[in-house]
Amino acid sequence: MVGGVQILSVEFVKGAVEVKDLPEERLPQVAFLGRSNVGKSTLLNALMGEKNLVKTSGTPGKTREINFFRVNESFFLVDLPGVGYAKVSIKQRNVMAETIRNYIEKAEDLCGVVYLVDIRHAGTAIDVLTVEELRNTGVPVLVVASKGDKVNQTELRQNKKQIKEKFALSENPIVVSSLRQTGFDELWIEILNALRKSNET
Ligand SMILES: Nc1nc2c(ncn2[C@@H]2O[C@H](COP(=O)(O)OP(=O)(O)OP(=O)(O)O)[C@@H](O)[C@H]2O)c(=O)[nH]1
Ligand SMILES: [Mg+2]
Numbered sequence: 366m367v368g369g370v371q372i373l374s375v376e377f378v379k380g381a382v383e384v385k386d387l388p389e390e391r392l393p394q395v396a397f398l399g400r401s402n403v404g405k406s407t408l409l410n411a412l413m414g415e416k417n418l419v420k421t422s423g424t425p426g427k428t429r430e431i432n433f434f435r436v437n438e439s440f441f442l443v444d445l446p447g448v449g450y451a452k453v454s455i456k457q458r459n460v461m462a463e464t465i466r467n468y469i470e471k472a473e474d475l476c477g478v479v480y481l482v483d484i485r486h487a488g489t490a491i492d493v494l495t496v497e498e499l500r501n502t503g504v505p506v507l508v509v510a511s512k513g514d515k516v517n518q519t520e521l522r523q524n525k526k527q528i529k530e531k532f533a534l535s536e537n538p539i540v541v542s543s544l545r546q547t548g549f550d551e552l553w554i555e556i557l558n559a560l561r562k563s564n565e566t
């Protein structure tokens with residue numbers, strides 16, 4: 366059991382460089398997006414109860430492809446490259462941003478995006494813009510704060526409030542720590558909700 370969900374199977378299905386390479390299999394998808402180094406890939410490993418299935422790195426810009434992981438034979442969790450990573454060439458950054466945008470707009474099976482922000486930074490201008498852009502596509506967006514272990518209780522409270530205000534959330538964001546494995550139950554509930562809702566429509 367990881368956070369209230371029994372993980373029976375996890376398979377890495379494919380890494381897509383372009384939207385034409387997306388998996389053919391039709392299963393609902395929840396994608397993870399956020400700036401480079403916020404901990405998307407680490408969180409995915411931890412949520413799926415795997416240590417090294419998803420490649421992570423201390424150096425930003427690790428994930429370059431759209432990686433699809435099939436969970437319990439019933440849905441995909443999707444690891445996206447980081448938003449706005451400065452160290453790749455501008456051309457490559459634009460290609461990645463375009464690929465992400467195309468994916469979000471075209472993926473018919475996408476039922477939600479988990480948008481991660483580092484709790485310490487509580488949302489940068491790029492984050493706010495990206496979330497706005499995402500919301501405009503109509504996809505449900507869940508803003509989640511990562512690396513909860515990096516702040517003390519006071520900062521945690523203040524930064525949750527800041528994130529709530531910046532992104533105009535109706536409630537405080539879920540805070541996760543992949544290091545301490547906290548916040549997973551709440552996050553899984555939201556992921557399963559998004560998957561369930563898409564089933565009903
Ligand atoms: N303290 C702490 N460190 C974390 C946590 N999650 C991730 N990290 C660290 O943050 C760094 C980046 O993690 P990744 O999971 O590779 O980040 P990413 O968002 O996938 O990065 P890109 O693939 O470049 O977009 C690694 O050094 C991780 O060990 C966490 O919950 N707590
Ligand atoms: Mg990554």
